[in-house]
Amino acid sequence: MSSLHLSGYDFEHPKYELIQKALVEEHNFTAEEIKLIIGQAEKQQKIIDSMNSPAEFTWTWDRYRKLFIEPKRIKNGKLFIENNLETLQRAEAQFGVPKEVITAILGVETRYGKIMGSYRVLDALSTLSFDYPRRSNFFSQELINLLLLTRENNLDIFKLKGSYAGAMGYGQFIPSSYRAYAVDFDNDGSVDLLNSVEDAIGSIGNYLFQHGWKSNYPIIWEVNNSFEGFNADFVNNVRKKVNFDSKTMSPKNAIDFNFEGLNTDVLLLSYETNKSTNYFVGTRNFIAITKYNVSHFYAKAVYDLAQEFL
Ligand SMILES: [Ca+2]
Structure with missing residues (x-):
């Protein structure tokens, strides 16, 4: 496997040293284990390019809204609710978040699990930690969380795929959110946001609940x-x-x-x-949605799509 970070210079990257120090001193990893894992990360210029051109920021609301509030996404959302009604109702009962809102987030994030990202999360987070200085601190923390997350849930770190920014699964959770808010909603003993739609539904409910969602309250x-x-x-x-x-x-x-x-x-x-x-x-519920993605366009698109399911 070709890799960027196997070369001596990369292991001397100041960020690498910090990541290693944190994992060894605070989380019981050995330096060899970390080298073995991060040494296999591949730098991908496409990831940096994507970070530098988030098209959505220059869009008008009309254009942004049309991307998400369209017949196919509405139809598939209604189907999703039909097919997952029991789980959605269970999440609504436990966390107070309406099934339409959870479904809308899934629809906006990944078309209900159809497009979950094709970058190895290890590559994405390593590239952004070592070669994207502007947000290197943030992504280094996510890389640390990725190693912890995969160890805790017995996931294969070399196979996990996600977005160019390291977001994973149906609801596109970054590793720190995965560790903090994801729940095992199908009770099979593991929290799997990539393969379990039930875990994904419960986790979005829990995420919004933990960020202040109030049931039966306007958005x-x-x-x-x-x-x-x-x-x-x-x-x-x-x-x-x-x-x-x-x-x-x-x-x-x-x-x-x-x-x-x-x-x-x-x-x-x-x-x-x-x-x-x-x-x-x-309201506080709208604010909770912006904790999922810090954008007033995003939160309103989720709201508008949810309205289509009522
Ligand atoms: Ca599970």
């Missing part, structure tokens, strides 16, 4: 755009929450919900189509 409210406090600096910044104010934010669907005395943090959102600009506030 977004459409609002009039005229209120004060729709601060331009905060609009569409999923990291900037503001306190909801029922007096100024006047939700259009107020009939559905009692806003009086509501004290909660929300996101300010606007979505531009070729016809109009629509304004929303995103």
Whole structure:
């Protein structure tokens, strides 16, 4: 097997030394074991190129939405719900996350498990740890987590495949999320997000629950755009929450919900189509979806796709 990191220079990469130190000192690996594993990682320029050109960031909302809210994905989502109803209902009961939302995430991430990524996760995370300085610290932690994850779950690290950023399985979990939030939802003794659709469903439910999902609570409210406090600096910044104010934010669907005395943090959102600009506030449940993928486009696409399944 050809490899990048077998050469002496690569094993002296400062990042490699840090990764090895952490795994040896904190997690009982031997230096030889690590060398044997990471030494077989292959650098792939395509991975770096993909990181450097995330097309979605320059897309309009119209274009982004059309990619996900389309007849085939809607039809297959409905089929997915039919075929996995019992598991989805069990996840909904346990974590409070509606089956439509879990299914929409699976649809957006991988077309319900059809496209789970073709890069070896070991290659992706090694390439990004050693040859992508901008996010090297982040991906080094993921590489460490990959070694731990595969040891804990008895998975073959040389066979695991995923996205160019090292996300795996039906729900595209990165190794740290896999270790922290994935659950064995089919009770077969292993957490397998690549082969068990039940584990994948339960894990997405648990992920959103652990990130603040509240059952029977709205995800977004459409609002009039005229209120004060729709601060331009905060609009569409999923990291900037503001306190909801029922007096100024006047939700259009107020009939559905009692806003009086509501004290909660929300996101300010606007979505531009070729016809109009629509304004929303995103609740804690919308915020939970942005923890899955830090993008207001992403979370709204999940919401909109979920609506198609109702
Ligand atoms: Ca399992």
